[in-house]
Amino acid sequence: MLNTIIGSKSIPINAPMTCIDPEQAIAVFEKALKKTPSDAVLTSKVGNAYxxxxxxxxxxxxxxxxxxxIDxxxxxxxxxxxxTKLQKFDQAERILLQSLVNKQNDDVENNLELLRDNVSYCRIxxxxxxxxxxxxxxxxxxxxTRKYQTIIVKxxxxxEPDSLANEKETLANILHQLAKEVINVDNQMSPKAEIFYKEAVENCPNTALGVTSRMVFISRAD
Structure with missing residues (x-):
């Protein structure tokens, strides 16, 4: 484990942020970055410390x-x-639209990493x-986002069968939010929203999210 000396203390670079002062953390991580300047994990740690x-x-x-x-x-x-937190929405949108992979569909749909990246960008x-x-x-x-996540599930x-449950839950979350936003715009339970709620339940029938989607669907339908 790589350690950095701060004062009289030896601090591991993978120490949780709660264990060290942010200013000390930056010193630790930036020293490590001199050896591996393209390390995205360390770079993230510095950004989060700030x-x-x-x-x-x-x-x-x-x-x-x-x-x-570093890409x-x-x-x-x-x-x-x-x-987004700073309410600089134009800058956030710029980063996300530039980051979205808009290659030919086959290029994206055959690459799980690109699909997951696109889902992350879209959700923000x-x-x-x-x-x-x-x-x-x-x-x-x-x-x-629903399209990308549906491909991921398939x-x-x-x-990656071990990740199926988590990916289906992510899809259900997306569908639940999609149904909610469609209702907000239409100001009623539309056929489109019904489809999204049903798909959410199908993906996570026995989870809290699935139960919630089912209850919302029933209450809205009435």
Whole structure:
């Protein structure tokens, strides 16, 4: 385990942020980054340390500078989430739209990593659209997210069966939110919303989310 000396203490670089002061953490991680400058995990730790210190402008600058040298989906998501938190919605949207993989469908649909990245980008983008009251764009983006996550579920059945339950729960969450936003726009339970609620239940019939979707569907239908 790689340690860094801070004062008289030896601190492991994988120590939880709760164990060390953020300023000390930055010193630890940046020292380690000198040896592995393209390490996205360490870069994320530095960015999160700045956020914990409420030094948001420094965090933004750090993420932006790092992304010029490191192409990493986690860092892009963290920067987009930070922009959203700071209500800099245009910047968040810019990062996310630039990050979305818009290659030929076959290229994306055959790559689980790209699919998962796109789902992550889309889910943050939905938050941006909802916060800026762009409800139709939020629904369109949720429908894209549903498409990507549906493909993921089909793929993991063969490639990653152990992750199937988690991926189906993610899909159910997306469907539940999609149904809710459609109802908010239509101001009623529409056939489209019914389909989304039913699909959510089908993916997680015995979970709290599945039960909630079923109850909402029944109450709205009445």
């Amino acid at each position: 956020i914990k210190m409420h030094n948001f402008n420094k965090a933004v600058s750090y993420y932006e500078a790092s992304l010029k040298n 990493n989906s986690v860092l892009k998501c963290e920067l987009a989430q930070l922009y 983008l939905v938050k941006v659209y909802l916060k800026t009251k762009r409800y139709h764009e939020a629904i369109e983006t949720l429908e894209k 793929k993991v059945i063969v490639n």
